[in-house]
Amino acid sequence: MTSAELTYAAYLKLDELLQLQEPRTAQDDTDPTKVLSEQFFIVSHQTCELWLKQILGDLAAVEGHFRTMTTADLERSVDLLYRAGELLRLLHEQLMALERLPLEDFAHFRQYLGSASGAQSTQSHRLEWVLGNAKRAGSLFLAFRTGLERTGADLEEIVGAGVGAGSLHRVIEGMLRVGNGYFQWKLGHVGLVTKMIGEQRGTAGTSGAGYLMDRATMPFTELHELRGKMHERRQEQIG
Numbered sequence: 001m002t003s004a005e006l007t008y009a010a011y012l013k014l015d016e017l018l019q020l021q022e023p024r025t026a027q028d029d030t031d032p033t034k035v036l037s038e039q040f041f042i043v044s045h046q047t048c049e050l051w052l053k054q055i056l057g058d059l060a061a062v063e064g065h066f067r068t069m070t071t072a073d074l075e076r077s078v079d080l081l082y083r084a085g086e087l088l089r090l091l092h093e094q095l096m097a098l099e100r101l102p103l104e105d106f107a108h109f110r111q112y113l114g115s116a117s118g119a120q121s122t123q124s125h126r127l128e129w130v131l132g133n134a135k136r137a138g139s140l141f142l143a144f145r146t147g148l149e150r151t152g153a154d155l156e157e158i159v160g161a162g163v164g165a166g167s168l169h170r171v172i173e174g175m176l177r178v179g180n181g182y183f184q185w186k187l188g189h190v191g192l193v194t195k196m197i198g199e200q201r202g203t204a205g206t207s208g209a210g211y212l213m214d215r216a217t218m219p220f221t222e223l224h225e226l227r228g229k230m231h232e233r234r235q236e237q238i239g
């Protein structure tokens with residue numbers, strides 16, 4: 001098919017895409033609103049996985065730019081980091097929308113999930129690997145630190161310089177936006193889960209909301225510590 005013949009549906013593969021939602025409720029209940037509730041649940045998860053694909057791609061590109069550390073590549077990284085931050089905000093808002101899932105319909109179709117659970121989301125595990133958590137630095141931060149070391153720059157000095165550090169400062173701001181967006185997404189998920197299943201166990205067999213709360217940690221610990229240190233130094237200078 002040439003570009004002139006291409007249609008919107010063909011370009012986006014809409015026929016295939018719109019066939020990918022198969023609510024299991026339809027097997028035993030033809031009430032359209034119940035079927036729609038399960039479709040809502042499926043679409044929420046599918047769109048989440050699509051945005052995760054985009055976020056992972058964007059962050060992988062940022063890691064690539066950290067290998068060169070040219071000003072142009074750093075500025076591209078800033079744009080990509082802010083985009084990833086916006087997409088995490090979208091993911092959080094999608095969870096807020098899912099709070100409108102009628103409880104009685106969810107309680108009905110939950111039986112069909114078996115042991116299927118977000119805990120099996122390979123992309124969400126990859127995102128945690130890239131961003132890290134409170135105890136372990138992620139591959140994104142490690143790539144940034146390695147890039148700085150190669151160019152002889154000192155992270156503590158960059159944090160201390162603030163806006164004076166230019167592109168490097170903006171990259172750090174972008175990473176922190178992504179880190180906070182990720183944390184808000186995780187907290188939003190705990191809120192949704194608590195609303196939907198209370199203290200019940202998850203389909204993967206975890207304790208549910210309690211387990212998720214323990215896992216909702218904030219990445220980029222090293223950057224937070226350096227920013228805390230900067231405050232300490234400023235206060236010493238003032239006092």
Ligand code: HEM
Nearest residue numbers: 044045048117118119121124196202203204205206208215
């Ligand atoms: C009614 C809506 C939802 C409920 C009740 C729910 C429930 C849960 C529970 C209980 C867990 C813990 C693992 C388990 O034992 O199953 C979990 C994990 C997870 N869920 Fe959800 N979830 C919902 C919606 C979503 C959505 C829309 C997404 C987006 C893809 C999502 C992504 C995840 C991820 C990535 C994990 C793993 C989290 C981690 O390991 O820290 N969940 N979910």
